[in-house]
């Protein structure tokens with residue numbers, strides 16, 4: 001049944017509580033309520049207008065949050081972000097540059113709160129992408145070999161006492177490992193070590209002479225003055241010369 005404008009107006013028996021427009025409500029509904037709205041829009045707006053400023057602000061915030069967490073909202077936000085990404089990144093960079101201290105303290109605070117989650121996430125990411133990461137790392141290292149080596153050397157020189165102390169402490173705590181490593185090194189480099197030792201003996205190097213001096217006394221390497229080393233070297237040279245003469249050889253030059 002199609003009603004004309006005139007007929008409809010005649011039928012209207014109540015006004016919208018917000019905009020005052022005439023509307024028709026069946027008697028059964030009139031009994032149940034005293035306030036009516038012409039539309040959902042009027043209903044919602046009226047509800048909103050009843051709130052205090054603070055309540056309204058909170059409601060807006062809640063609505064926005066709810067939207068941002070919904071699938072639709074998420075997609076929309078993502079879309080907007082991707083569209084404006086270059087501008088946003090530029091803006092962020094600018095902000096960080098201008099607010100270095102605040103940015104740093106923000107990051108720190110965020111990290112402190114989310115420490116466990118961040119490290120768990122990083123671990124998970126690493127486990128998942130282990131192979132790719134290794135390949136990338138290797139590629140980067142080969143490409144920047146010189147720079148990296150230089151940086152390491154600089155760092156080592158700058159922090160030498162600290163690093164040596166750390167190493168020493170580690171060695172003390174892991175003496176078994178250190179001994180095992182030394183054994184392994186000796187096993188692998190047996191020939192080279194033997195050749196080095198022979199060279200040290202032949203050339204009467206300082207290290208060799210120090211070893212001989214220490215073997216017969218309780219002093220340590222760093223207690224031995226250069227003068228004593230030189231004297232011991234001359235002494236050893238004499239002994240060798242005597243031996244060669246005894247064997248009927250022609251004495252060697254040094």
Ligand SMILES: [Zn+2]
Pocket residue numbers: 016017018019020021037038039042
């Ligand atoms: Zn209305």
